[in-house]
Amino acid sequence: MTTEAASYFSRELLTWYLGHKRDLPWRLNRDPYRVWVSEIMLQQTRVDTVIPYYERFMAKFPTAAALAMAPEAEVLKCWEGLGYYSRARNLQAGAREVLARHGGVVPDDKEAVSALRGVGPYTAGAIMSIAFNRPEPAVDGNVMRVLSRYFCLEEDIAKPATRVNIEKLAASLIPDGSAGDFNQALMELGALVCTPKSPGCLTCPVMMHCEGRMAGKEHILPIKTKAKPPRRETRIAALVTGSGEHAGKLLVRQRPESGLLAQMWELPHVLAQGALGASAPAKRRGRGKASAAEAAVQMAAADVIAAAAAAAFAADAGAAETAAGSAAAFPHEPAALAVPAAGVTDVGTAADAGGGFPDEREAGTATDRRAAMADYLSRALSAEDGLLVRPDAWWGETDHVFSHIVWDMQVYRAEFGFWQAKAADAAGSPDAAESGAGYGEGAAPSHYRWIGPEEMGTLAFPNVFVRILHDYWSDLD
Numbered sequence: 001m002t003t004e005a006a007s008y009f010s011r012e013l014l015t016w017y018l019g020h021k022r023d024l025p026w027r028l029n030r031d032p033y034r035v036w037v038s039e040i041m042l043q044q045t046r047v048d049t050v051i052p053y054y055e056r057f058m059a060k061f062p063t064a065a066a067l068a069m070a071p072e073a074e075v076l077k078c079w080e081g082l083g084y085y086s087r088a089r090n091l092q093a094g095a096r097e098v099l100a101r102h103g104g105v106v107p108d109d110k111e112a113v114s115a116l117r118g119v120g121p122y123t124a125g126a127i128m129s130i131a132f133n134r135p136e137p138a139v140d141g142n143v144m145r146v147l148s149r150y151f152c153l154e155e156d157i158a159k160p161a162t163r164v165n166i167e168k169l170a171a172s173l174i175p176d177g178s179a180g181d182f183n184q185a186l187m188e189l190g191a192l193v194c195t196p197k198s199p200g201c202l203t204c205p206v207m208m209h210c211e212g213r214m215a216g217k218e219h220i221l222p223i224k225t226k227a228k229p230p231r232r233e234t235r236i237a238a239l240v241t242g243s244g245e246h247a248g249k250l251l252v253r254q255r256p257e258s259g260l261l262a263q264m265w266e267l268p269h270v271l272a273q274g275a276l277g278a279s280a281p282a283k284r285r286g287r288g289k290a291s292a293a294e295a296a297v298q299m300a301a302a303d304v305i306a307a308a309a310a311a312a313f314a315a316d317a318g319a320a321e322t323a324a325g326s327a328a329a330f331p332h333e334p335a336a337l338a339v340p341a342a343g344v345t346d347v348g349t350a351a352d353a354g355g356g357f358p359d360e361r362e363a364g365t366a367t368d369r370r371a372a373m374a375d376y377l378s379r380a381l382s383a384e385d386g387l388l389v390r391p392d393a394w395w396g397e398t399d400h401v402f403s404h405i406v407w408d409m410q411v412y413r414a415e416f417g418f419w420q421a422k423a424a425d426a427a428g429s430p431d432a433a434e435s436g437a438g439y440g441e442g443a444a445p446s447h448y449r450w451i452g453p454e455e456m457g458t459l460a461f462p463n464v465f466v467r468i469l470h471d472y473w474s475d476l477d
């Protein structure tokens with residue numbers, strides 16, 4: 001790298017930015033709280049997607065104190081659809097720290113800002129430079145790409161040592177007194193011109209000295225070793241419809257207080273095990289659409305599903321009524337749900353065998369697989385939550401992509417039956433509880449509730465369930 005190429009880069013980039021910067025809502029002023037919120041929202045998310053969320057969020061929580069004091073459910077609801085919900089929780093936790101330790105004002109102090117929950121080196125650098133004009137680098141994937149290309153750096157940007165070196169380089173390029181504008185200029189160049197797949201070198205303000213372009217390497221830089229592809233797993237979900245006082249409503253449940261998607265709402269669903277868990281390759285976003293041929297299969301599948309589930313449901317209902325049924329008649333414990341019931345080839349055979357229904361059929365047709373999934377869903381919900389449902393049709397399929405995992409979501413429509421409770425709970429007998437004998441009819445667990453479409457406005461759901469529920473309600477209109 002020559003000094004001339006470096007000073008040319010800083011000068012030309014800054015001039016270009018001042019003339020071309022986009023009018024974005026977080027650039028209205030340099031309020032550090034506004035900068036902080038925008039940087040957290042922009043992680044892993046496109047600018048166009050973020051803008052309406054940012055405006056709603058700032059209208060609702062205009063200061064760190066307002067965010068700190070808001071109920072978490074309201075914050076999650078405002079974040080619904082942006083994904084990566086731990087960002088919202090950490091942001092609120094950070095706002096609470098700002099309120100408690102700094103009187104509600106984000107401090108002009110790099111160490112204190114870096115100590116806030118959810119604030120890593122990039123976000124700290126962005127806040128310090130944009131809000132306080134401190135000469136701190138803010139290096140994310142965009143910036144590493146631009147600098148790798150401009151300076152023709154061939155080190156692997158997935159390695160921490162490369163990031164450290166690029167941070168030092170970025171810091172050395174910041175022009176005196178223009179840290180905020182320069183860092184935003186780098187981000188803007190990466191977003192608008194030096195894009196990942198098709199760098200627009202001909203319109204680039206720094207093309208004259210770009211070493212990557214001159215070496216013909218703009219399309220192969222930056223070098224980045226591939227991350228492991230996300231693991232796919234099949235989840236089977238139920239659109240459980242109510243009757244009587246719950247007519248027109250669907251059953252939903254709230255996730256636990258910690259872990260993935262903590263405290264968000266969802267449809268009841270189970271993780272498919274064994275052969276049922278071997279999902280199709282990634283191909284879908286949104287509800288799967290059936291072709292004419294598939295539709296015919298689905299019609300057949302619906303009959304098989306209904307027959308299988310009806311028998312399983314009847315078997316379970318029987319167990320509940322007697323409250324002392326044989327454990328072998330219906331596998332209530334999760335361990336008993338393991339697949340497969342190999343060799344079972346039709347519903348009649350399975351039912352007649354007295355062991356319930358097949359989890360996986362050797363024939364492996366779509367109809368068989370869907371019937372097996374419906375049966376599995378019914379059994380697993382019963383075992384895990386004491387929820388008795390009767391799946392009556394396959395409804396659709398969709399993917400939900402996390403950074404490390406992909407849910408292949410298979411969705412079934414199901415009728416509500418009743419809530420099971422261990423007979424011991426109903427009778428208050430610890431002995432019966434220990435023996436594991438029998439089940440009786442019980443009350444709904446507190447994390448479940450019935451909702452109509454109007455409650456979609458108050459409960460926060462992960463994207464995948466928002467899509468399914470919106471589709472479901474709009475199909476009914």
Ligand code: SF4
Pocket residue numbers: 146149150193194195199200201202204205206207210211212213218
């Ligand atoms: S000239 Fe091309 S490769 Fe170099 S910084 Fe500009 S857009 Fe990127």
